[in-house]
Amino acid sequence: MSIYRIGIDVGGTHTDAVLLDQNNQVLAETKSATTEDVATGIYNAMKIIIDEANVPREQIKYAMLGTTHCTNAIVERKKLNKISSIRIGAPATLAVKPLIGVPEELRQALGKHVYLVRGGHEFDGREIVELDEQHLYQIANEIKGKVDSVAITSVFSPVTQSHEQRASEIIREVLGDEIAISLSSEIGSVGLLERENATILNAAVVKVAKTAADGFIDALKNEGIDAQVFFGQNDGTLMSVDYAVKYPIFTVACGPTNSLRGASYLSELSDAIVVDVGGTTSDIGVLVQSFPRESSLAVEIGGARTNFRMPDLVSIGLGGGTIVRIQDNGDFTIGPDSVGYRLPEKGLVFGGDTLTLTDVAVALGNVELGDASKVAHLDQKLLKQVYQKMIDMVEEAIDKMKTSAAPVPVILVGGGSILFPEVLKGASEVIRPLHSGVANAIGSAISQVSGQIEKVYALEEIGREQALKLAKEIAMAEAIHAGADPETLVIVDIEDVPLAYMPGNATRIRVKAAGDLAQFKTKELV
Known part of the structure; x- marks a missing residue:
C-alpha cells in the first residue's frame, strides 16, 4: 500500500501546500492566500492538493505543518497564556x-x-x-x-x-x-x-501552539484523514505534536528553515546559500551538511533577547509584493513595506493601484505574469535602476552570509524567486530547482526528526569520552521521543567548548541527533 504525506508552510503572504508519495515525488502543490485567522488558509490549501492528487485519504499517514502562529502571537501580544x-x-x-x-x-x-x-x-x-x-x-x-x-x-x-x-x-x-x-x-x-x-x-505561547495543533488535526479529520501530525522547528527538523505543545518557542523560525531544507532536497546540494523570496521578505540562510547553520548570537523575538537555537539568517524587506515609490525628481525607494497577500488585488499588473517589484519585473520583460499592458507606460530606464538596486540588495545580503570571498552555489526558492536573474555576484552558480516556489512546504514534508542536548560536564569527574557518550545518548533519546526511527538515527552536529573560567575541567557539549520518521524512511539527503 502506498503511503502519502502532506507538507504545509504558512507564510505572511501565502500558505503553501504539497502532497508527496512515499518516494517524495510531488503529486500536487498549491500556493493559497494566507488568511487572517491562518487556519482557514491551511484548510483551503490542503483541500486543493488533496482534490488535485485524488489519492485515497486513508493512505495519507503523515501531515507536517510549519506555522507562524507562535511568532505572530508574541509580536502582536495576542492570545498569550496567563x-x-x-x-x-x-x-x-x-x-x-x-x-x-x-x-x-x-x-x-x-x-x-x-x-x-x-x-x-x-x-x-x-x-x-x-x-x-x-x-x-x-x-x-x-x-x-x-x-x-x-x-x-x-x-x-x-x-x-x-x-x-x-x-x-x-x-x-x-x-x-x-x-x-x-x-x-x-x-x-x-x-x-x-x-x-x-x-x-x-510558557506564553503554549495555548497558541495547542490551538494550532488542534485546528490542523481537525482540518485533517474534516477531510477524512487520520494522519500523524508533526510541526517544523527552528533547526530544520520535525517534532511531534506533544513536543511542539511543550516547546512551542522552537517553532518561531521554522518557515525559513523549511525553505532551506527544501532547497537542499530539491537541488541535491548539502552546502550552499539559500535565498528564500516571499511576498514580503527575502530570507538568506546557509546550508551546512543539508541543515541550516545556527546563529551563535542572542536573538530578539518580539523585542526580548533569547538564547535558544535559531538559524543564522539575514532578512531583508524584498519580496514580490514589496512597494516601490517613485518621486517626481526620479528618486525611488524599495520597501520595506509590502502589499503582502493582497498582491493579486493591489499590484498594477493585476489591475491594482500600487507599484510593486513584481510590476517592475513584468514591465522589464523578466517575468510573465498578469497583464503587462498595465505597466507598459512606465519609464524603462528608471525601472532598470530599481531592478538593479533590488539585485544589489540581495547580493549584499549573500555577501554578509559568506565566510570567505570564494564564490558559492546560491539556490533561489520561494514564490518571489522568479524576480531574480540567473547570475548573481558572489555565486558560483544560481540554481532555481523544479518546485522551488513551494520549497518551504516540501522542506516541511521531507524533514527528519531531531533531538538536541546542551549541557555542561565536569571532565574531572567522568572524562571527555564518557561525557560525549552521555550527551549523544541523551540527544538520541530526545529524537526518539520526538518521533524518530531509532534505526536511522545519526549524530549530525557536535560542539565541545572547554570552559576555562570554570573549575573541574568543565566543558559545554552540544549534540544534535536526527533520523527519519518512525515507520517512514525518507530518501537520503546529500
Missing part, C-alpha cells in the same frame, strides 16, 4: 529583575505574577543556597486559578537541573497535572537573562 514566572536565584540575582529590557507592553502582558525564590547553583554545580520549598508552596497556592502556564528558571540550571525539577514537582502537586510548565534548562543555554526570556516566551 503565566507566572519563577526565578530560583535569590539572593544572588536580586539586582536584576526578570523581564528587564523587554518592551513595556510585553512586560505588562507577561509580568503580572513574577517571583524570586531562594536557591540556584554556582557555575561549578555547587548550591548557592538551599531551595526554599516553603516559598514555592506559598507561590503555588497564590497563583492557583490565576494562571495556566508557569515558567521556571534557575541560576546555572544547564549545569544542575535539580532545583528546577523540584520546583516543577511542587507546582504540579498544588496546581495539578493540567498546568503547563516550562523549564529553562530544557530551552535555552547558560546565560541567565536570555534563557529566562526564552522560557517565559515559551
Whole structure:
C-alpha cells in the first residue's frame, strides 16, 4: 500500500501546500492566500492538493505543518497564556529583575505574577543556597486559578537541573497535572537573562501552539484523514505534536528553515546559500551538511533577547509584493513595506493601484505574469535602476552570509524567486530547482526528526569520552521521543567548548541527533 504525506508552510503572504508519495515525488502543490485567522488558509490549501492528487485519504499517514502562529502571537501580544514566572536565584540575582529590557507592553502582558525564590547553583554545580520549598508552596497556592502556564528558571540550571525539577514537582502537586510548565534548562543555554526570556516566551505561547495543533488535526479529520501530525522547528527538523505543545518557542523560525531544507532536497546540494523570496521578505540562510547553520548570537523575538537555537539568517524587506515609490525628481525607494497577500488585488499588473517589484519585473520583460499592458507606460530606464538596486540588495545580503570571498552555489526558492536573474555576484552558480516556489512546504514534508542536548560536564569527574557518550545518548533519546526511527538515527552536529573560567575541567557539549520518521524512511539527503 502506498503511503502519502502532506507538507504545509504558512507564510505572511501565502500558505503553501504539497502532497508527496512515499518516494517524495510531488503529486500536487498549491500556493493559497494566507488568511487572517491562518487556519482557514491551511484548510483551503490542503483541500486543493488533496482534490488535485485524488489519492485515497486513508493512505495519507503523515501531515507536517510549519506555522507562524507562535511568532505572530508574541509580536502582536495576542492570545498569550496567563503565566507566572519563577526565578530560583535569590539572593544572588536580586539586582536584576526578570523581564528587564523587554518592551513595556510585553512586560505588562507577561509580568503580572513574577517571583524570586531562594536557591540556584554556582557555575561549578555547587548550591548557592538551599531551595526554599516553603516559598514555592506559598507561590503555588497564590497563583492557583490565576494562571495556566508557569515558567521556571534557575541560576546555572544547564549545569544542575535539580532545583528546577523540584520546583516543577511542587507546582504540579498544588496546581495539578493540567498546568503547563516550562523549564529553562530544557530551552535555552547558560546565560541567565536570555534563557529566562526564552522560557517565559515559551510558557506564553503554549495555548497558541495547542490551538494550532488542534485546528490542523481537525482540518485533517474534516477531510477524512487520520494522519500523524508533526510541526517544523527552528533547526530544520520535525517534532511531534506533544513536543511542539511543550516547546512551542522552537517553532518561531521554522518557515525559513523549511525553505532551506527544501532547497537542499530539491537541488541535491548539502552546502550552499539559500535565498528564500516571499511576498514580503527575502530570507538568506546557509546550508551546512543539508541543515541550516545556527546563529551563535542572542536573538530578539518580539523585542526580548533569547538564547535558544535559531538559524543564522539575514532578512531583508524584498519580496514580490514589496512597494516601490517613485518621486517626481526620479528618486525611488524599495520597501520595506509590502502589499503582502493582497498582491493579486493591489499590484498594477493585476489591475491594482500600487507599484510593486513584481510590476517592475513584468514591465522589464523578466517575468510573465498578469497583464503587462498595465505597466507598459512606465519609464524603462528608471525601472532598470530599481531592478538593479533590488539585485544589489540581495547580493549584499549573500555577501554578509559568506565566510570567505570564494564564490558559492546560491539556490533561489520561494514564490518571489522568479524576480531574480540567473547570475548573481558572489555565486558560483544560481540554481532555481523544479518546485522551488513551494520549497518551504516540501522542506516541511521531507524533514527528519531531531533531538538536541546542551549541557555542561565536569571532565574531572567522568572524562571527555564518557561525557560525549552521555550527551549523544541523551540527544538520541530526545529524537526518539520526538518521533524518530531509532534505526536511522545519526549524530549530525557536535560542539565541545572547554570552559576555562570554570573549575573541574568543565566543558559545554552540544549534540544534535536526527533520523527519519518512525515507520517512514525518507530518501537520503546529500
